[in-house]
Amino acid sequence: MTVNDDSFTNWKNREEIAESMIPIIGKLHRERDVTVLLHSRSLVNKSVVSILKTHRFARQIAGEELSVTETLPFLQALTTLDLGPSQIDIAMLAETYRSDDRGLSVAEFTAEAVAGATGDGKIERREPRDVVLYGFGRIGRLVARLLIEKAGSGNGLRLRAVVVRQGGEQDIVKRASLLRRDSIHGQFQGTITVDEANSKIIANGNEIKVIYAGDPSEVDYTAYGIKDAILIDNTGKWRDREGLSKHLRPGIDKVVLTAPGKGDVPNIVHGVNHDTIKPDEQILSCASCTTNAIVPPLKAMADEYGVLRGHVETVHSFTNDQNLLDNYHNSDRRGRSAPLNMVITETGAASAVAKALPDLQAKITGSSIRVPVPDVSIAILNLQLARETSREEVLDYLRNVSLTSPLMRQIDFTSAPDAVSNDFIGSRHASIVDAGATKVEGDNAILYLWYDNEFGYSCQVIRVVQHVSGVEYPTYPAPVV
Known part of the structure; x- marks a missing residue:
């Protein structure tokens, strides 16, 4: 042989x-x-x-x-x-x-x-918790996929309804088609059928009611048999407590925003500060995709080395709030063609760090460049540490964090020398440390952090929803603290 x-x-x-x-x-x-x-x-x-x-x-x-x-x-x-x-x-x-x-x-x-x-x-199996999606865009449809995937055991979270504005002819058919096929994330894993007469999408046996409304005040969720539900607002239209409180209608118990919250709305990064959510808190935010990408490794580095100051530069894929071709936009540069240009823009991720890591005294600044790729971004985190270290020590530490620590669902690690952005489409981690690109000299460390700003972020949203719903089950063997 x-x-x-x-x-x-x-x-x-x-x-x-x-x-x-x-x-x-x-x-x-x-x-x-x-x-x-x-x-x-x-x-x-x-x-x-x-x-x-x-x-x-x-x-x-x-x-x-x-x-x-x-x-x-x-x-x-x-x-x-x-x-x-x-x-x-x-x-x-x-x-x-x-x-x-x-x-x-x-x-x-x-x-x-x-x-x-x-x-x-052992924990006893719980009754399913109703979930409603308000909006059905990029994040909404990926969150829907994850909710349907996790409904396989018949317990945990159950997607009951999607609320959208009425579109044109065959609205529900077109929305179901967008759920079924995605140019970036591929085919839906399962079967999807449409019941137009009853305004329902049936995905892997899950009946999802499509509710048409122009404003939260128009919906009584109890009329659809929905009770004590967690509503996930992925429109970003309302970001403060007053606006998001509009969702607290009959049948809705809690509201989770998939964008940075304003004012006193808690910004939650799962794995870092989710345990600070008060049981009676009804409104919270999952912050931004970039905040979720940088805060876990920033916490890991601060815990081990201390951080005196830092700067994050995000090279971010273009999004739907930019124009395909040059056209009017309220923002100065986002009106320029997204697939043809690198576009300097603002990011609130650096300032959001203070909400997720209030004990971190270091000043963190940030900026962002939108680039012509449809998904996966990279954050370059430049840190001045409280003590000197070496590249080998930092990489060994972050590798172990990704394998055995409480942040192992947030931080991934790759040593692939030829890794590029497309390799991380579909990653369920908040960020992936690129070992080959990491630079350390004395008390200065520069981390290159890949993240699927759509799917990885959606996974973080689901983790927060599982936590507040009481269906976030423990992991064994227990992570090393």
């Missing part, structure tokens, strides 16, 4: 193992509301090749490839336990087991590592 034959045989064996993992992962998700992760990446509804690629990706961040032969025994061990709703990272199980010297079997170690999700301490 040749070397090539050996490689192919090995691939086929790993394919067979990955194939055997799919029904186990699906059953845990459907029947027990358990999401199986691999280095913070969900394996639910993933193909054989996707599972293998996710295992291989571990090489970039952990230094060596993780094999399905290593993780399968832990997955099998989970099926023997009386698990409650949770997220379980089998990569972390495999790696912590590798360094454990007590001689425990895989089954014994797994039972101990996820003990909080079993027995009397």
